[in-house]
Amino acid sequence: MEKQTGHTATQGWEIGVRRTFPLSPDQAWELLFSQPVLGYWLDNKANLAFQKGDTYTTAAGITITVSSCTIPKVIRIKWHNPAEENTSTLQIRVIPAKEKATISFHHEWLKDATARVTMQAYWRQVLDQIDQLL
Incomplete structure (x- = not known):
């Protein structure tokens, strides 16, 4: 069988996107977990501490559970969309890049190529919305 882009032997279907912004890592982290940016990727009403074990369900029905968090570097979240039978894993990283910061979204264990x-x-x-905000 031919290997398909985004399909791994260990994490199923996955995707990773990243972009570098003119922010310090601390500023990037704060931006990601406060409104309005939190509304871009999660929900406009989301207001949680993002500590291990925290759970939140969005208005769209997506339920997240924080698996681990190392501020201001990485957070791992279980992501369950009710339209899918599986639960995927989202990892958000803030990576120092000289005087800037790279924001990375890595989403694995996705259902299939369409997901x-x-x-x-x-x-x-x-990432486009963050770019426009800045």
Whole structure:
């Protein structure tokens, strides 16, 4: 069988997108977990501490549970969309890049190639919205 882009032997279907912004890592982290940017990727009403074990369900029905968090570097979240039978894993990283910071979304254990394409567009749109905000 021919290997398909975005399909791994260990994490199923996955997608990763990233972009570098003129922010310090601390500023990028704060931006990601406060409104309005939190509304871009999660929900306009989301207001949680993002500590291990925290759970939140969006108005669209997506339920997230924080698996681990190392501020201001990385957070791992279980992501369950009620339209899918599986639960995927989202990892958000803030990577220092000289005087800037790279924001990275890595989403794995996606259901299939279609879910991969959908989430790739979703995370790219989030990065575009952050770009427009700045």
